[in-house]
Amino acid sequence: MDAGVRRVMGLISEMNVRYVVPVYQRPYSWGEEQCLQLWDDILACGRSREQTHFTGSIVTMQDGTASPQGVAALAVIDGQQRITTIALLLVALARYADAHGKERLPFSRQEILMSGYLTNPFRSGDDHYKLTLSKGDRATFRAVIDQLEDPSRPAPEGPSRILDNLALFERRLDALANVATVWEGLRRLEVVSVTMAQGRDNAQLIFESMNSTGKDLSAADLIRNFVLMKYPLDRQAQAYQTYWRPLEDVLAPLGDEGAFDDFIRCFFQMAYAPERLGNADLYQVFKRYVSANAYDVNDRMGFLCLRLKDFAGYYVDAVRGGLSGADDADPVARRTSFHLAGIARLGGAAARPLVLELFRSCRRRECTREQLANMLGVLESYLLRRAVCDCEGSAQEHFLRHLVAKLAAVRSAGEKYYESYVALFLVEEGTPRRFPTDDEFRRALVTRDCFGFAQAPFVLARLNARLAAGSAAGASTADAASGSAADAAGEDATVARAAAGVPGSAADASALPEGWGVEHVMPVGALSDPAWAQALGPDARLAFERGVNALGNLAPSAYPYDLQDGTLAQKQGRLARDGEGRAMDVPLCRDVLAAQAWGPAQIEARSRTLASVALGAWPLPHVDAAALEAFRPSRRAAQVKTVTWQDLVDAGVVQMDDVLVSASPMYPGRATVTSTGRIMLATGETFDEPTAAYERFLGSVGAHETGLNGWTHWRLGEGGPLLDQLR
Template identity: 30%
Template sequence: MPHTVKASETQLLKLLAKGSRFVIPIYQRAYSWTEDECDQLMDDIERAGRDPELNSHFTGSIVHVENGLSNLTAEEPNLVIDGQQRLTTVTLLIAALAAVLDGLPEGEREPWKEFSPKKLRHRYLVNSEEEEGSDEYFRLLLSAKDEATLKAIVGRTEPPSDSSERVRQNFERFRERLAKPGKDLAEVCRGLAKLVVVDIRLDRTHDNPQLIFESMNSTGRQLTQADLIRNYVLMGQEPRTQKVLYNNYWRPMETDFAQAAYEKQFDDFVRHYLTVVTGEIPRFGDVYGAFKDYSNLRRERGETTESLVKEMRSYASWYCAVALDHEEDKELAEAFQDLREIKADVVYPLLLELYADYRNGTLDRDDLLSIVGMVTSYIFRRAVCRVPTNSLNRTFSTFTKSIDKSRYVESVQAHLAGLTSYRSFPTDQEFTDSLINHNMYKFQRRSHLLRKLENFGRKERVSIEEYTIEHILPQNENLSQRWREELGPDWVDVRARRLHTLGNLTLTGYNSEYGDLPFTRKRDVRGGFRESPLRLNQGLGTLEAWNEEAIIHRAETLAAQALEIWPRPVLPADFQQSEPRPESAYTINDHPHLSRPVPRALFERFRSEVLALDEAVSETFLKNYVAYKTETNFVDVVPQAKRLRLTLNMPFEMLHDTRGLAIDVTGKGKWGNGSVQIDLTKDTDLGQVLGLVRQAYEFRTAE
């Protein structure tokens, strides 16, 4: 840290008493400690209070910015850079302790010296010399709605209508725990007095709080990428600008997401947003770094921070409409719900751009519905056909490059219909065969499949959550004699082939009544298939037997409906699609070194192993090297006289290479893509090299 930073170990209560005001800047995240973390802190305090041999209990650091390095004074509020969660939680605990002590008989209100309710409040919670209720009155000020709730707790006033749940709940939890019969409050007081922190004070005229903030390894909850981004955007601004940016843009984003969704999904939103505006997919752990790069690029173009945050705000509202069920249009909301049900997060970069065009008038509502339906069909058909999904991120991040926005729907149809190889749109035959023959009981999107089939053609929708899944042919391996006779002499094989297929699955509210009953009993029992109001059970009431033929026939009927629900786009007859350009006209014969026995034999072993990594891996012969990729090259091979020179497309520092086979070629001239080079000879351990190649493959497919 810079030499202007002062760090000292101090008791937390002394820090609170000495610094008359700590302020959490608006750019800090909301208070987020859960009951589990509060319970852990309380356990630590009580353990320290019980142990006479323990003089102190370390609980992390408090980093705060001062105007200068003078001693803390009442005139200078201290901006907390790190440690606000800990500081807030201890403040809530002190307030709860004071409240509990207030309710005790007068002679019991000071369980340990200097720990009466009045002394607790005046030393650690409020500045009694200041006007009651003013900002200066409170020793700790939080941000946004957390502030009003904490003020109400400390000031003992009515909480606001939109109070902070975390602040209120944690205060109540402390109060309930402290008020339990037999609780040794003196033990709690002694433990509080033993809490020790590292007090780190920064000089705002010399230190860079953002750099120090990024480098902190806090013992509290880990900062999310969104936390870092918010601080990066707001920390360097003047206080007045901070308030404008926070109140006009950032706070509305937080409100749209709500606290639970903000904590869980805001990072995902930023990743999708950056994919749209940059055309590159940030890695999950480097969203913050990618955001800084994008922010710097905009700054170099002369754009303001406000324009950046304003853009984010727009995309955030669109993301909430698509991903968090905020859409008000009923049909659009249902279409987005279908995408969420089939877990199609990979389409959000495309969907954000589509929704932006919808909002600005480039794409009308019905066309948006049509495109969302096509994309849903594409994702769902591939899932049913068990097509690997590792290429979909790249597919949808670059999708709009193929769209002619003057003929939006037709160009999307053409693009989807024209996808080839591992990206192709499953045909009707492939989709039907998979629906009829695959195990659909273990299918992750089973509920969506059954819900859509049940509601096919309905105006009055049925909620399938009220029903359970029924195997018409029972799951019990010890089938009754009636079932064995019905299935025929090869009943064991029939059961193995058809038990979990679509034709044998339905919905019922009478699962426990059906049990392992023979088919005709399930059909005729009260509430049986004859009486079922569900469309999935239509036709079952007229059958006399349930065997492989009946199972296949029902599956074919349902598959025909599925083709209408999830149709395959047809290329419009009048849409002129350009001929696909061949990726390469080169072949293995254009690499003379591969005509020699040793390099060729080594190459054949290597290529067979690499192509076996995944059916999505393709091989392309180029003029100077051979490329292996899914959506992006992960390893390139330059054939040489006595070796194969490999280039791995991943950062050198991220490669785990215990044998030291690789060298860093970052910034050096070479054929191929990437920063890692490996020479593979007949004497090199091929298995070890393939392990390194797999790392590059996983690095690229994880994007």
């Protein structure tokens, strides 16, 4: 590694050298604030002719080779924002000189072009350009240079930081009395230049040390750099296109610059449950994960990217609330999307690690696709019931984090995944983490203020879809409430009707149609209206306060604000029409439309009816008593196994030269027990416990799986017992 203080102009004008920003670096991102800070530094330096100015560092990596034209490419590890901005200022100076040819300037367009600041004048192709940027910036920057060399070429257009900052410098130069000051300041600008040799210097460690504050780079930047720096310079572009770009493409539909950081935090909250992780932790956690799973050896970083891409797809589905590319004719896929939409509305980021865990279990064939849809339905019911019952949010977040960890233990123990999942919800009965019972849920729906409830539109949309499904099966609202015909129609009918766009419901039954809102049947101004006040009865104020925001007094409407204080007949007329004034059938409004009067009795009756429909829409799950009993806290404590690998060695249960055989038909392999009782893989690596050995074994055969328990995946001899059975 060579390091020293250099003048910037001398550094970038070296002959037969070009600077390449690697694909893993983020795009050019300096804004006006950073550009003006550099501008001020250059002016201060130019006005003080006896001083130089230090402006940071430029770190490059070379591989010791040159192109056929004799040009060496140096990868810019740190300092690309600075060097790009200086290049833009040089372009602005060249344009200024060209436009002000009569002024006596210490520089010219020709000098800037021919002195190697922006180009290698006598080289062609990539070697011609002194600076090659990454990704979308490359074409724009090269077009700027091409147009500077040949003004007849069209100027680049479109939104770009490159063009914005170039225009900023041109405006500043035009407003400056003495432009020579800028040229003089540039000539006196200094940096620490660090040049490393590939294979000899650790670029990643140097990169981290120069970005240790974490203020400039996101977790996505750091992780992308870490992954692609594992490849030689000549393979980084290919690795980016093959492994990293597909991961970015999967997350692209979210349209959020922070999507990767949010995804990777969610992934690690699943992988390391129940740990809490903040954005500041993500890079270190990523490196820990890579090391623990040996992704940093044997060219396995690509396997990690492919694994992350799969989970990124699950994450996007969780955020957007639906399966990407699902077949609408597949009822299981429709149900899965139906519940993902509900979870996205109700659970937010806290529920996503669990959703990823459920997708992982299905991918590993620990549950069927049907069971996955059912488990998502259980989660939606849990979230909705707790929201309606105003259960403690922190307890829920705690439970969801620990549930992911408990499911990993279920997997390791080889227990039935689906039954265990349901049981883990139900054993929380009587705790702050409980799954509200039917009685608690019904009582809350009937008595609470539902108009002020944030999820009221969602609840009404889902109830409407449920009633529409009952109608398709020939059921009345009363039948739907009793469960007879609606349950016969089943959840699939609810989902199918919603997907078909049932009138009065959203296509996914997770929101009211655009422009619709929640209407009070008995208006909020009822006490001021003689007819409505009479309908409220002798104790009008008490009846009003109990009923105005009750579930039974709410209805979806395309005109939620037009008739806030209208009569019952006027309300009924609006509830029977869509936003274009056309007649339509909204199942949730049928009983309101059929009413001859509307007062406390009708409101309470409808509240109870809709509460019963809700019990079917968000049911309490069931599991057999044996599965439930197995997860009672006292029983689980008694089942914990404390025998260690060393205990088996000391007892002679396993001995030197014993063979351990992978129990997975997908990943056959063997290990042996050494004379010191360690587990030795075919690679020669040794481990002091089964899980670490099995994780490394999976890595050595290119498996994507992680988090598997070695006790339940190693057998003692061919066809022998699992190690877990020996404890």
